[in-house]
Amino acid sequence: xxxxxAAAGRLRESxxxxxxxxxxxDRAVASLTPAEYALFAEIGRRRRCDxxxxxxRRGDLxxxxxxxxxxxxxxxxxxxxxxxxxxxxxxxxxxxxxxxDHARSADAVVTVDSVLVELxxxxxxxxxxxxxxxxxxxxxxxxxxxxxxxxxxxRRLRRRNQDLQTALDTxxxxxxxxxxxxxxxxxxxxxxxxxxxxxxxxxxxxxxxGTLDGLGLVLIDCDRFKAVNDEYGHLVGDRVLQSVxxxxxxxxxxxxxxxxxxxxxxxxxxxxxxxxxxxxxAEFIVSTAQSLIQMPRPSGGGQPPLMCTLSLGxxxxxxxxxxxxxxxxxxxxxxxxxxxxxxRIEWQEAVPSPA
Numbered sequence: 001x002x003x004x005x006a007a008a009g010r011l012r013e014s015x016x017x018x019x020x021x022x023x024x025x026d027r028a029v030a031s032l033t034p035a036e037y038a039l040f041a042e043i044g045r046r047r048r049c050d051x052x053x054x055x056x057r058r059g060d061l062x063x064x065x066x067x068x069x070x071x072x073x074x075x076x077x078x079x080x081x082x083x084x085x086x087x088x089x090x091x092x093x094x095x096x097x098x099x100x101d102h103a104r105s106a107d108a109v110v111t112v113d114s115v116l117v118e119l120x121x122x123x124x125x126x127x128x129x130x131x132x133x134x135x136x137x138x139x140x141x142x143x144x145x146x147x148x149x150x151x152x153x154x155r156r157l158r159r160r161n162q163d164l165q166t167a168l169d170t171x172x173x174x175x176x177x178x179x180x181x182x183x184x185x186x187x188x189x190x191x192x193x194x195x196x197x198x199x200x201x202x203x204x205x206x207x208x209x210g211t212l213d214g215l216g217l218v219l220i221d222c223d224r225f226k227a228v229n230d231e232y233g234h235l236v237g238d239r240v241l242q243s244v245x246x247x248x249x250x251x252x253x254x255x256x257x258x259x260x261x262x263x264x265x266x267x268x269x270x271x272x273x274x275x276x277x278x279x280x281x282a283e284f285i286v287s288t289a290q291s292l293i294q295m296p297r298p299s300g301g302g303q304p305p306l307m308c309t310l311s312l313g314x315x316x317x318x319x320x321x322x323x324x325x326x327x328x329x330x331x332x333x334x335x336x337x338x339x340x341x342x343x344r345i346e347w348q349e350a351v352p353s354p355a
Contacts, residue, residue, distance in 0.1 A: 030145060031089045032067060036138050040067050040091075043126050044117035055108035055116075056093075062104055064120050065097035071114020075106040085111065094142050097124055132185045132197065143171055188260040190238055191245035199259045202269070203323060211255075212319035215269055216278035219330045220244065220285065222264035223309040223342035236304040243307050247288045251281055267330075272316065275347060282312045282345045290343070309343035318350045 032040060044067065049055075056062055058078060066073070068090050075084045075092060083106075086092055096102035097119060119127070127135050186198030194202065206212050222228075222244065229237040241264060248258040248268060257269040268285075272278045292307035313334025317326050333348035340346070 030086070030091060032091060032138070035134060037067065037089050039127060039131055039134060040119065041069065041117050043123050043130065044119045045123070047116045047118055049110040049114045049116060051110055051112050051114075053110040055110065056104045057107050058104055060104045061101045062093065062096040063100050063102065064118050065091060065093045065124075066108075067091045067117040067119070069115040069117050071116075072111040073114065073116070074109050074111050076109065077106045097121070098139075098142075128185060188245075191242055191260050193245050193248065193266070194257055194259040196259070196261060199257065199261075199267070199269075200323075202257050212317065214271060214273050215317040215319075216272035216281070217315050217317055217326050217330045218268040218270065218278065218282050218285075219261075219313045219327070219334045220248070220266040220268070221311045221334055221338065223311055223338070225264040225308060228305060228308055232304045240305060240308055243292060244289070244310070247285055250288075251284060269317075275316065278314050278316065279345065279347065282314050286310055286312060286343070286345060311337035311342040312345040313337055313348060314345060315348040316350045 046069065049071070055066065055073065068086050068088050070088055073086045073092065075086065077083060084092075092108065093104075096104065100121075124135075186194060186201055188195040203212070206215075222240065225237065225240070228240055241260070244264075244266060245258070245260065248266060252258045252268065252270065256271060259267050259269075261267055268281065270278065270281050272281070286309075289307050289310045293305070293309065295306065311334060313330045313332065313336070315326065315330045315333060329348045329350060333346040337344050337346040
């Protein structure tokens, strides 16, 4: 994710100097919301500092972002630039975290006995994993804070207009990259299908739009997949999972979803009002997998498999329920299919919601 911000590296000195020229009203933008602070404090590392401690000097390379939990920190940018005093819930050094190996353009000195929260790349990745939506909101505000600061500097320093306009263009491009990143965190890296995070967002969007009715759920599990990994290795196992994903991708339409839940378990959310409609999808998936298994292979033994047989559990969705209810009923059907030897489809009737 942080690689998306590398294009802004040549402008980072200009950006941080711009931040210092912001109006006092902008200080609120540099503060974390209560939800952000709670998450950052949980994931980050707490550090106690004494008054006079130096966190970094101008020119030091750094990849750490700081949040003031208590106490205060002063940023001294030197030359004729105005310094900045930061208090509780305010953050600084985010450019080092986002750009990487960022040359600090200020001295950061602790003004009173303080407690700071430090976040490096590993902690930032954990933030994204824990709550991607909240982190995206924070990043958008952080980027917008820089944009607003640069606009103010343009008004005061016309001679730097060209460089600052370039910075704005770069930040807009970065915002576009952020949108792409938001899509990536909802995608399974191996198969390109949605992951659990993407499935949860899809269901949330449907619930908000009132479109949870008229859907079928199909759970898909690879038969004896562990044996494939054990005999041929994980690379062959990965290719089998990708083949399953390709079959699923070929059947989903607009507004439908193919998802890898984890390991060798997948699911489909499809538009369907009847049992027969759902089973048509399921039968196509099973028969396509069988066809791939039966494809002629080069002569000689020990050829790794292109595919394994699949067990499917299918059900209609009751829009008044939730994911746990739908998953449980489709999983019951999937369990029967596995228990009966696999390579088959089992159906589970939806449980009516209580009156």
